[in-house]
Amino acid sequence: MRRRKRQTPAWLEFLETLALAFVLALLVRTFVLESYQVSGYSMEPTLQNGERVLVNKMIFHFESPKPGEIVVFRSPVIPSQDWIKRVIAVPGETVAIHSGHVYINGHYQPEPFIKYKDPSSNYRQVKVPPGYLFVMGDNRPDSYDSRYFGFLSESLLRGEAFVVWWPLNHFRGL
Numbered sequence: 001m002r003r004r005k006r007q008t009p010a011w012l013e014f015l016e017t018l019a020l021a022f023v024l025a026l027l028v029r030t031f032v033l034e035s036y037q038v039s040g041y042s043m044e045p046t047l048q049n050g051e052r053v054l055v056n057k058m059i060f061h062f063e064s065p066k067p068g069e070i071v072v073f074r075s076p077v078i079p080s081q082d083w084i085k086r087v088i089a090v091p092g093e094t095v096a097i098h099s100g101h102v103y104i105n106g107h108y109q110p111e112p113f114i115k116y117k118d119p120s121s122n123y124r125q126v127k128v129p130p131g132y133l134f135v136m137g138d139n140r141p142d143s144y145d146s147r148y149f150g151f152l153s154e155s156l157l158r159g160e161a162f163v164v165w166w167p168l169n170h171f172r173g174l
Helices: 010-031
Strands: 033-037 052-056 070-074 082-089 094-098 101-104 123-127 132-136 157-166
Touching (some): 033 157, 052 070, 070 132
Antiparallel strands (some): 033 052, 052 157, 070 082, 082 132, 094 123
């Protein structure tokens, strides 16, 4: 005599699938990817106020940030907020700003992504210490960044922004 295998009710399978999807989404959001909304104008014209970006939260576990990357980090000034800026210099590099022009290790850095420079902006040459970054917004006259709050600790990094996904007509890679 063969025993019949009991059929799982459809509603229970649905709940199991829903629970699994929830757990997977939570794991992805916590450890892998997260969506952040740009708040403010400091990254114009690259990023607009209200756009949403996807952030790779795993990348800095495997490699160090590089100059030019756009990063999301916990604000060193207002810890309850996340900010987004561009990495300008990494540990061991020197950074200086003369008449709005950035110099890394004494060499002028062309920045084609900059629309608004501040010709009155100057910053004495400093060396970025280990474990820190020098970050700036692309809209230099309207950006509160390393020129004001100092070096950014790498421990505050949330991840690297790599795509604008909302609004859909703004969809693009960074």
